Amino acid sequence: xxxxxxxxxxxxxxxxxxxxxxxxxxxxxxxxxxxxxxxxxxxxxxxxxxxxxxxxxxxxxxxxxxxxxxxxxxxxxxxxxxxxxxxxxxxxxxxxxxxxxxxxxxxxxxxx
Amino acid sequence: xxxxxxxxxxxxxxxxxxxxxxxxxxxxxxxxxxxxxxxxxxxxxxxxxxxxxxxxxxxxxxxxxxxxxxxxxxxxxxxxxxxxxxxxxxxxxxxxxxxxxxxxxxxxxxx
Numbered sequence: 001x002x003x004x005x006x007x008x009x010x011x012x013x014x015x016x017x018x019x020x021x022x023x024x025x026x027x028x029x030x031x032x033x034x035x036x037x038x039x040x041x042x043x044x045x046x047x048x049x050x051x052x053x054x055x056x057x058x059x060x061x062x063x064x065x066x067x068x069x070x071x072x073x074x075x076x077x078x079x080x081x082x083x084x085x086x087x088x089x090x091x092x093x094x095x096x097x098x099x100x101x102x103x104x105x106x107x108x109x110x111x112x
Numbered sequence: 113x114x115x116x117x118x119x120x121x122x123x124x125x126x127x128x129x130x131x132x133x134x135x136x137x138x139x140x141x142x143x144x145x146x147x148x149x150x151x152x153x154x155x156x157x158x159x160x161x162x163x164x165x166x167x168x169x170x171x172x173x174x175x176x177x178x179x180x181x182x183x184x185x186x187x188x189x190x191x192x193x194x195x196x197x198x199x200x201x202x203x204x205x206x207x208x209x210x211x212x213x214x215x216x217x218x219x220x221x222x223x
Contacts, residue, residue, distance in 0.1 A: 098202070105153070106153055
């Protein structure tokens with residue numbers, strides 16, 4: 001398997017623009033997680049899905065953030081409108097049950 | 113929610129040395145994972161170890177769930193071991209899949 005795939009790897013945008021991050025989990029995994037990593041807050045879980053259904057979105061910082069998982073092989077994290085404080089590395093991870101989590105390479109987002 | 117503390121925060125080793133990293137957590141857990149984030153930012157899962165001891169090459173981990181800590185041992189360290197090591201446990205104030213990460217131990221292995 002190719003592992004967890006994320007795109008884009010880098011995104012630079014201006015404040016107020018919409019940003020969409022994409023993730024393809026490992027085939028057969030039934031859990032998908034979105035994390036954000038910053039120097040100040042470290043690694044924090046934003047939301048996770050089980051069998052395409054959002055289970056816990058308590059980490060989503062604001063209504064500007066939304067995530068979807070329309071099928072077992074694709075998920076998006078959208079920020080609209082983006083702000084400079086959203087600049088971070090966003091990771092997607094997947095797992096079989098709540099077992100070992102496998103992380104994608106991350107998307108480095110810079111909002112100017 | 114559960115608290116996760118890692119020590120030491122920073123560690124500098126000469127190549128070939130051994131080290132022990134510690135992870136303390138504030139409540140009972142049935143899921144603990146160790147990760148390595150390499151200097152390029154990639155997060156790699158090292159161990160899924162809710163209890164007991166596991167070994168993978170030069171790395172091994174032990175979790176003593178009853179005493180709420182886990183240890184990661186690195187033997188004969190190599191420069192490629194450099195990076196940040198995280199432990200993570202479920203936040204039962206949330207739900208099973210909600211992992212809480214420690215702040216990490218930054219390891220630098222010098223040649």
